[in-house]
Amino acid sequence: xxAPEQAAGGAEPGVLARVFRESSGRAVATLARxxxxxxxxxxxxxxxxxxxxxxxxxxxxxPNPGGWIVTTARRKALDRLxxxxxxxxxxxxxxxxxGEPEPExxxxxxxxxxxxxxxxxxxxxxxxxxxxxxxxxxxxGLQTPEIARAFLVPEPTVAQRLVRAKRKIRDAGIPYRLPRxxxxxxxxxxxxxxxxxxxxxxYTASAGDSxxxxxxxxxxxxxxxxxxxLMPDEPEASGLLALLLLTESRxxxxxxxxxxxxxxxxxDRTRWDRELIAGGQRIVRDCxxxxxxxxxxxxxxxxxxxxxxPEAEQTDxxxxxxxxxxxxxxxxxxxxALNRAIALAEVAGPAAALQAxxxxxxxxxxxxxxxxxxxxxxxxxxxxxxxxxxxxxxxxENAAERAFLATRRATLA
Amino acid sequence: xxxYLLAVHMVEGEPVPSEEEMQRSYQAxxxxxxxxxxxxxxxxxxxxxxxxxxxxxRSQGGKVVTTDGPFAESKEQIGGFWVINAAxxxxxxxxxxxxxxxxxxxxEVRPFQPVPDAG
Numbered sequence: 001x002x003a004p005e006q007a008a009g010g011a012e013p014g015v016l017a018r019v020f021r022e023s024s025g026r027a028v029a030t031l032a033r034x035x036x037x038x039x040x041x042x043x044x045x046x047x048x049x050x051x052x053x054x055x056x057x058x059x060x061x062x063p064n065p066g067g068w069i070v071t072t073a074r075r076k077a078l079d080r081l082x083x084x085x086x087x088x089x090x091x092x093x094x095x096x097x098x099g100e101p102e103p104e105x106x107x108x109x110x111x112x113x114x115x116x117x118x119x120x121x122x123x124x125x126x127x128x129x130x131x132x133x134x135x136x137x138x139x140x141g142l143q144t145p146e147i148a149r150a151f152l153v154p155e156p157t158v159a160q161r162l163v164r165a166k167r168k169i170r171d172a173g174i175p176y177r178l179p180r181x182x183x184x185x186x187x188x189x190x191x192x193x194x195x196x197x198x199x200x201x202x203y204t205a206s207a208g209d210s211x212x213x214x215x216x217x218x219x220x221x222x223x224x225x226x227x228x229x230l231m232p233d234e235p236e237a238s239g240l241l242a243l244l245l246l247t248e249s250r251x252x253x254x255x256x257x258x259x260x261x262x263x264x265x266x267x268d269r270t271r272w273d274r275e276l277i278a279g280g281q282r283i284v285r286d287c288x289x290x291x292x293x294x295x296x297x298x299x300x301x302x303x304x305x306x307x308x309x310p311e312a313e314q315t316d317x318x319x320x321x322x323x324x325x326x327x328x329x330x331x332x333x334x335x336x337a338l339n340r341a342i343a344l345a346e347v348a349g350p351a352a353a354l355q356a357x358x359x360x361x362x363x364x365x366x367x368x369x370x371x372x373x374x375x376x377x378x379x380x381x382x383x384x385x386x387x388x389x390x391x392x393x394x395x396x397e398n399a400a401e402r403a404f405l406a407t408r409r410a411t412l413a
Numbered sequence: 414x415x416x417y418l419l420a421v422h423m424v425e426g427e428p429v430p431s432e433e434e435m436q437r438s439y440q441a442x443x444x445x446x447x448x449x450x451x452x453x454x455x456x457x458x459x460x461x462x463x464x465x466x467x468x469x470x471r472s473q474g475g476k477v478v479t480t481d482g483p484f485a486e487s488k489e490q491i492g493g494f495w496v497i498n499a500a501x502x503x504x505x506x507x508x509x510x511x512x513x514x515x516x517x518x519x520x521e522v523r524p525f526q527p528v529p530d531a532g
Binding site for chain 2: 123125171172173174175177179183
C-alpha cells in the first residue's frame with residue numbers, strides 16, 4: 001500500500017500499474033455480469049483506466065481505486081450503449097440498463113463475478129490455448145504483449161486467439177454462470193488445469209534462455225488462492241494451491257546465480273521458502289483429514305514429503321512411492337508412471353526403475369529420455385546413457401535445462 | 414433462447430454396426446426425439462442417406478452446374494442432424510451429449526445466426 005502522503009501528492013506510475021493488475025480482473029468480471037458482453041466490459045475498463053492515468057497523477061488516488069474503476073467503467077459502458085442505441089439490437093440493451101440503480105459492490109459478489117468469468121474463460125468449448133490466453137487477459141489483467149512474451153508466441157497470434165475466443169463466447173452462447181453442482185466435477189478440472197499450466201510455464205518455461213518466468217507463476221498462485229478461497233469445499237482446488245505453494249517454495253534453490261538448473265537432490269534446502277512450505281503443508285494436512293483424494297492433492301502430498309526432508313538423503317522415498325502408486329491408480333498416465341519410476345529407483349534401485357520405464361509410450365517427451373539417461377548412467381551403461389542424453393537434449397527447448405543435461409552427459413566416462 | 418444445429422458425424426468406411434445395434438440406436442434416437450418434443454427444445458431433425466446420394470448445384474448468373482457427389486471430398490460427412498432451442502451453449506452441449514449417446518456417434522454443435530429483430 002502506498003503511504004497516505006504519497007497518495008495525496010499524486011499517484012506514481014508504479015502504483016497505477018499495481019492498481020491496474022489488482023482491479024482490472026475484478027472490474028471486467030463485474031461489468032461482464034452486468035452487461036453480459038465481454039468486449040463492452042473490457043473496453044469500458046480500459047477507458048476507465050485511461051481516465052485514471054490522466055487524473056490520478058494530479059489528483060491522487062481515490063479512496064477506493066478499485067471501486068472508482070468499476071463505477072467509471074460502468075458509466076463508460078452506458079455511454080457507449082447510448083451512443084450505439086440507434087443501431088439495431090443495441091437499443092433494447094441500452095434501455096435495459098439506463099436508469100437502473102447502480103449495483104451495490106459487495107465483497108462476496110465481486111468474488112463470485114470473478115469465479116463465474118473464470119469458468120467462462122476455461123470453458124471446454126474453447127481451445128486449451130485460448131483458455132489460457134483469456135484467463136490471463138480477463139482474470140489476471142495481463143496485456144496481450146505480456147501474454148505473447150510469456151508463451152513465446154507472436155503477438156498477433158495471441159490477439160487472434162483472444163478475438164476468436166471472445167467471439168465464440170458471444171456467438172455460441174457460452175454462459176456467464178457458475179456450473180451447477182452436478183456439472184462442477186466435470187468443469188472444475190478444466191479450470192484447475194489452466195491454472196496449473198500457467199504455473200508450470202512460469203516454473204520451467206517450455207522454451208527460451210531463462211529457466212523460469214516468475215510473474216506467470218505468481219499469477220497462477222494468485223488464481224489458485226482465489227479458487228481455494230471461493231470454493232473451500234472442493235478438495236482438488238485446495239490440493240492445487242498446496243502443490244503450487246510447495247513447488248514455488250523451491251524456486252530460489254532451483255537455479256545457480258548464473259541461471260543453471262540445480263536438481264532437487266542437489267538443492268541447498270536452507271534456501272527453500274519456509275513460509276510457503278508451512279502454508280502448503282497446512283493445506284495438505286487439511287486434505288488428508290478430509291480424505292477425498294485427487295490427483296492435485298496427491299501431488300501436493302508428494303511435494304510435502306520432499307519438503308519434510310532437511311537433506312535429500314533423508315527423503316522418505318517409500319512414502320513417495322506409495323503416493324505415486326495411489327496417483328497412478330487415479331490417473332494411470334504414462335507421465336505418472338515415469339515419475340513413479342523415479343521414486344522406484346530410490347526404493348528398489350535403478351534397474352527396477354529402468355524396467356518400469358522402458359516400455360512407456362513417451363518417445364517424444366524430453367523428460368522420458370532424461371529419466372532413462374539418468375538411470376542408465378547410474379547402471380554404468382555409458383553408451384546407452386549417452387544416446388539417451390542426446391535424445392533428451394535434442395527434445396529440450398529450454399536453454400537452462402539443456403545446459404544441465406549437457407553437463408550430465410559430459411560426466412559419463 | 415438460441416437455436417443450435419446438432420450435426421451427427423459419420424466417417425466413411427467405418428465398420429457398419431450390426432442389425433441389432435442399429436435397432437437399439439433407432440429406438441434410443443426415437444425416445445430422445447420424443448423427449449425433445451415434450452420439453453419444447455425440438456425444432457426439426459432428420460437422418461440423411463449416404464453422401465454418395467448427394468448432388469451439388471452451383472448457379473451463378475443463370476448458369477447452373479450440377480455435379481455428382483457431396484460438396485467436400487472428405488471422409489467425414491453429416492449423417493443426420495437436429496435443430497434445437499436452448500438457453501445457452503451449456504444447455505445445447507447437454508442435449509448434444511444425450512443425442513450422441515443415443516445415436517452412438519459424435520455430434521457437432523453449431524449456433525445459428527441470430528434472427529434480426531423484426532421490430
